Amino acid sequence: MHTTLRWPVAPQQVVRARCDAGYLEALCRRTGAVEHDVQVDGLRTVVRRVMPTDRLPDFARKLTGERITLVETTVWEPTADAAGARHGEIRLSIDGAPVSAASTTVIRPDGTGAVEVVSGQVTAKVPLIGGRIEKAVLPALEAALDAQVDAYRAWAVPDG
Numbered sequence: 001m002h003t004t005l006r007w008p009v010a011p012q013q014v015v016r017a018r019c020d021a022g023y024l025e026a027l028c029r030r031t032g033a034v035e036h037d038v039q040v041d042g043l044r045t046v047v048r049r050v051m052p053t054d055r056l057p058d059f060a061r062k063l064t065g066e067r068i069t070l071v072e073t074t075v076w077e078p079t080a081d082a083a084g085a086r087h088g089e090i091r092l093s094i095d096g097a098p099v100s101a102a103s104t105t106v107i108r109p110d111g112t113g114a115v116e117v118v119s120g121q122v123t124a125k126v127p128l129i130g131g132r133i134e135k136a137v138l139p140a141l142e143a144a145l146d147a148q149v150d151a152y153r154a155w156a157v158p159d160g
Contacts, residue, residue: 001105001122001138003145007114008153011086011107014114015076017044017152018088025145027151031144034067042106059129060136069095074105084109091119092141097126101141120146 007014017023021038024047028036033049048071067081069097076088092101103120122141124133 001091001101001118001120001141003118003142005116005118005145006110007107007149008114009113009156011114012107012115013083014107015043015086015088017155018074018148019043019076022070023155026098026155027148030151030154031147043078045072045074047072047074054141057143060133061082063126064094064097068097071160081126090118099137101137117125 007015013137019040019042021040024038024040024045025036028038031051033051035050039046048069050067050069053064053066053068054160056064063083071093073091074088076086078082080086085106086132088099088105088107090102090103090105094100098150099122101120101122104120105116105118107114122134122137124137126133
């Protein structure tokens, strides 16, 4: 998995938002969570969201049912590097399923905004169909990542 996001604000502001419970709750709503719980402890966040599985392929839905619970833990480095970039680690798991994702994220200054590059690996430890599950999960993960910038714009400027 490799995704690039373009933010309208500097890296420090992106990290500040991503460690703000209000923003994370707005993101949960924007991504279609039917239930969510957000915990923020400084630069560590844990977001648990219950998501419908209607966008997954039929074979995956048969394994998961109508809903899945995603648990995303993000930990940011305490300071920017010499170039002003912020680094973080993201871990995602699905409760009750042998599927997880591990990613690194780097948010670099870019003009008046920032560019974020998320790179990682999805792992499904399911005999015979693990690879199919990994490929089926990728579009949903990428869509959730893409939703972050839109959620930020709506959260930062609620009427805009």
